[in-house]
Amino acid sequence: MMAIPFAALVLGFLIVYFKAPAVPSNYADYVALAIVAGLDAFAGAGRNWLERRFDEAIFISGFFVNMLLAALLAYLGDKLGVNLYLAVVVALGIRIFNNLGHSRALLVSMRVEARRARTAAPSE
Amino acid sequence: MAVLLAANKRWVIPFTFVCLVLGAMLGIQVHTQRLRGDTMVGRETSALVGMLTRNEAQVGEQQEEIQQLRARLTEYEKEASSEKGLTRLMSEELHTARIALGVVEVKGPGIVLQISDSTMRASDEIGGQDVYVIHDFDLLQIANELWCAGAEAVSLNGQRLITGSSIACSARLIEVNSVTVGSPFTFQAIGDRDKLISALNIRDGVLDRLRVLQFPVKLTPKDSVAIPPISVTPKYTYARPVEKELTK
Numbered sequence: 001m002m003a004i005p006f007a008a009l010v011l012g013f014l015i016v017y018f019k020a021p022a023v024p025s026n027y028a029d030y031v032a033l034a035i036v037a038g039l040d041a042f043a044g045a046g047r048n049w050l051e052r053r054f055d056e057a058i059f060i061s062g063f064f065v066n067m068l069l070a071a072l073l074a075y076l077g078d079k080l081g082v083n084l085y086l087a088v089v090v091a092l093g094i095r096i097f098n099n100l101g102h103s104r105a106l107l108v109s110m111r112v113e114a115r116r117a118r119t120a121a122p123s124e
Numbered sequence: 125m126a127v128l129l130a131a132n133k134r135w136v137i138p139f140t141f142v143c144l145v146l147g148a149m150l151g152i153q154v155h156t157q158r159l160r161g162d163t164m165v166g167r168e169t170s171a172l173v174g175m176l177t178r179n180e181a182q183v184g185e186q187q188e189e190i191q192q193l194r195a196r197l198t199e200y201e202k203e204a205s206s207e208k209g210l211t212r213l214m215s216e217e218l219h220t221a222r223i224a225l226g227v228v229e230v231k232g233p234g235i236v237l238q239i240s241d242s243t244m245r246a247s248d249e250i251g252g253q254d255v256y257v258i259h260d261f262d263l264l265q266i267a268n269e270l271w272c273a274g275a276e277a278v279s280l281n282g283q284r285l286i287t288g289s290s291i292a293c294s295a296r297l298i299e300v301n302s303v304t305v306g307s308p309f310t311f312q313a314i315g316d317r318d319k320l321i322s323a324l325n326i327r328d329g330v331l332d333r334l335r336v337l338q339f340p341v342k343l344t345p346k347d348s349v350a351i352p353p354i355s356v357t358p359k360y361t362y363a364r365p366v367e368k369e370l371t372k
Contacts, residue, residue, distance in 0.1 A: 005143040
């Protein structure tokens with residue numbers, strides 16, 4: 001089942017990479033920021049999935065709204081002459097790391113529990 | 125399709141859609157960054173290369189022109205010196221004027237002075253490295269000292285110093301006659317050797333100051349010093365001689 005979304009990711013990349021013109025350079029930063037926001041949504045979704053509380057409505061709304069907000073915030077910062085771009089990158093970066101860290105901890109603890117259950121079962 | 129619509133697989137379609145969007149954005153961004161990097165580097169270097177080749181062509185043309193003009197000048201001189209009287213006097217005057225203007229190579233007894241940046245480093249003493257490198261004002265002071273001692277022709281790193289020659293600092297480099305030069309600096313001067321040497325070595329003079337800070341200084345008298353001509357003679361756009369009317 002995971003193969004379909006993954007194939008879509010690769011397909012989207014390839015189509016746009018070879019067909020689309022380049023983004024005007026003054027918007028390239030916003031696109032980059034939107035991508036980071038998208039990655040953040042993915043990291044969050046992965047964690048939620050592991051915690052068995054994944055909800056596609058939250059995921060999809062989070063994906064698009066965060067992307068838009070991240071780009072808008074950076075744009076606003078540029079208009080005001082404050083480097084809000086950095087604030088967004090730092091905030092999203094921390095969130096991504098947090099979510100990845102939680103996911104890892106969860107995966108490890110799941111494995112440890114599974115092993116404990118396996119070793120405990122025969123002795124009883 | 126029916127499988128995808130099953131309740132427990134509901135997430136696949138929206139997830140696929142999101143993946144498509146993210147993939148597309150990654151694609152456009154990677155594409156843009158690559159183009160941006162390419163064009164920036166490409167544009168800059170090609171512009172610089174273009175400028176360089178244009179300048180080189182210009183320099184070549186100008187040097188050719190100089191050669192032709194000098195050849196013609198020598199011809200005129202020859203013709204002039206073959207004639208008698210006033211014209212011969214004029215040709216002698218022209219000879220002196222050409223030395224002064226620096227358009228001919230000159231030879232004669234003189235000195236060679238070589239100085240380079242200090243062997244000391246900033247960490248050896250308090251103060252920045254600026255103290256231990258040779259500056260435009262050091263060179264200016266030396267040139268001035270040489271002229272004061274009656275030098276008849278002076279060159280610095282092969283650049284003839286004439287009226288209107290400049291020794292200037294531009295962005296941590298030194299330019300002589302608009303040509304960039306660097307350490308070690310070599311002065312050549314034609315003139316009275318003893319006078320030149322004693323002028324440079326004057327107590328608390330420029331060389332004394334440099335020696336204290338361990339700048340390598342090599343001052344040698346020479347029986348024959350050859351000083352090259354100036355590469356581009358100055359043009360006189362504004363200055364005009366004043367014609368004095370002869371009154372009676």
